[in-house]
Amino acid sequence: MKFQTKIILLTIFFLLSVVNIFAEAPTWFANVVKQRRAGVKEKTAPEFIEELWNTISSICNKYQMDPVFITTVIAIESNFTNVQGAGGVLGMMQIHPLTAKSIAKLLNLEVPEDWNQLLTDYKLNITYGTAYLSYLYKKSGSLFSALESYNNGKNKTTYAQTVMKQYEYYRGLHEKELQSKQNVANKQQNDTQISNNQTSAWVQSWQVPDSSCIYSPVDTD
16 A cells, blocks of 8 residues: 555655645736835735735735736835825725725625725735726726726726736746646646556566465475
8 A cells, every 4th residue: 555655655746746836926016016115115924925915816806806917016006015096096906085985885885994994904905906906897898997997096997007017028038937836736736647657567477476486384294
């Protein structure tokens, strides 16, 4: 049974390796977050990057939005910082408390105890921003139109153009990295299969000795 145990362990190792490869924050994302935050004199811990990516991914999964798209909006809006903008907009996705109240009623979102949490709680902020963009996108059928409505200012078309251009660039980086990770996963799978095959071949080549060749004492009686 030892060879079966070895095959199982090798397979588990491969699966865990693949999960780790695809679960961690993409390198391009980490670089963008660090560069953007450094531009506004903010330091960035590795744990923050992982937590932020996981937050964006899980929220986007819930509201059926591309995490790369939401990442782009956050990059343009706030450089991944909890900042207060002109006109009282708050947080990473620059949401005004009055808009947030309307979104909460419209989409039946959980209401915070204090709307100023939109500034300090980026998970809450990203939830509201993503839910709203998802609603606008489903309503219009166009990411561009959704961005215009989301901005809703005199420069809304320029804003939408800027976000879409940056989104296209980030999307290219993301797809390139995904392909690279897939290549690594495929190689690991091939290496695991080769190791399993070698183990099986060794077991099959091992033969129990012929009983006729086993020494038996001679009966002298």
